[in-house]
Amino acid sequence: MLTTMEKLLSVAYREKFAVGAFNIANSEFVRAVIQTAERENSPAILQIHPNEINLMGDDFAAYCVQAAHRASVPIVIHLDHGRNVDDVVRAIRNGFTSVMIDGSHLPYEENVELTKEVVKIAQAQHTSVEGELGTIGNTGTSSEGGMEKILYTDPEQAKDFVERTNVDTLAIAIGTSHGLYPKSMKPKLQIDRLSQIYERVNIPLVLHGGSDNSDEDIRESTKYGVGKINLSSEMKRAFFIELRNALNNNPNGYEPDALFPSSTEAAMAIIVNKMHLFGSAGKANLYQVTQL
Numbered sequence: 001m002l003t004t005m006e007k008l009l010s011v012a013y014r015e016k017f018a019v020g021a022f023n024i025a026n027s028e029f030v031r032a033v034i035q036t037a038e039r040e041n042s043p044a045i046l047q048i049h050p051n052e053i054n055l056m057g058d059d060f061a062a063y064c065v066q067a068a069h070r071a072s073v074p075i076v077i078h079l080d081h082g083r084n085v086d087d088v089v090r091a092i093r094n095g096f097t098s099v100m101i102d103g104s105h106l107p108y109e110e111n112v113e114l115t116k117e118v119v120k121i122a123q124a125q126h127t128s129v130e131g132e133l134g135t136i137g138n139t140g141t142s143s144e145g146g147m148e149k150i151l152y153t154d155p156e157q158a159k160d161f162v163e164r165t166n167v168d169t170l171a172i173a174i175g176t177s178h179g180l181y182p183k184s185m186k187p188k189l190q191i192d193r194l195s196q197i198y199e200r201v202n203i204p205l206v207l208h209g210g211s212d213n214s215d216e217d218i219r220e221s222t223k224y225g226v227g228k229i230n231l232s233s234e235m236k237r238a239f240f241i242e243l244r245n246a247l248n249n250n251p252n253g254y255e256p257d258a259l260f261p262s263s264t265e266a267a268m269a270i271i272v273n274k275m276h277l278f279g280s281a282g283k284a285n286l287y288q289v290t291q292l
Helices: 007-017 026-042 052-058 058-068 085-093 108-123 155-165 191-198 215-222 233-249 256-278
Strands: 017-025 043-050 075-082 098-101 128-133 169-172 205-207 228-232
Touching: 007 017, 007 075, 007 128, 007 228, 017 075, 017 233, 026 043, 026 058, 026 233, 026 256, 043 058, 052 058, 052 075, 052 085, 052 128, 058 075, 075 085, 085 098, 085 108, 098 108, 098 191, 108 128, 108 155, 128 155, 155 169, 155 191, 169 191, 191 205, 191 215, 215 228, 215 256, 228 233, 228 256, 233 256
Parallel strands: 017 043, 017 228, 043 075, 075 098, 098 128, 128 169, 169 205, 205 228
Antiparallel strands: none
């Protein structure tokens, strides 16, 4: 069932669990996310970055919309890190039910104005909007980018940002980074900062850079308003490690139906783990979703 982010996360926020937003770049990942969500009776978010849209084309978005409509559990299709109004409009025209506008790299007032403009456009189309305040780190292993130095979200500024922009969800910076962490880098989320933001902001919060963080930190974050957790690198790592193994074990293999099934299963194993960690497994029955 295709639904909006606002509807999806209102339940997660109330019940204190998070829904996984899984970055997809081909049909195998779409299948992995939706089939796992159906098996685990979990809501899920198909998340597509502008780089992934450019790779696969607009027809891929149509495929995702159709797959979401056919799913037996609530599914959102979300634009990840939209860079400008053009990215957002393209996503809305392609049937996305949620968009992110990332103005976190801009001066604060410019971020506010850009986000307000996107909210006005998206709400007219009944599309949810995620904004971002503060900057996510970058481990150097993801095409999504990020900053070398994390700029942590200020709780009071978060309150002002939400009130002035009217966003549906807010991505915050509390210590995560895009990509996989090197062994020398041990992430630690600032839960105290998160709790201060939660006290001031009454909409679901979003945690970017969900890969390779401690289970304890992730579980704790859902107690303080985090309703959406982004995951890309861990899932893709599992998929492509298994694909390399399949190619090495079958050097003359070239048929997708011989090479991809085990890789898809490897990705699904990560997704299952994350759905249970985030607390969304078994929660699809909490939704009374009308098909869009």
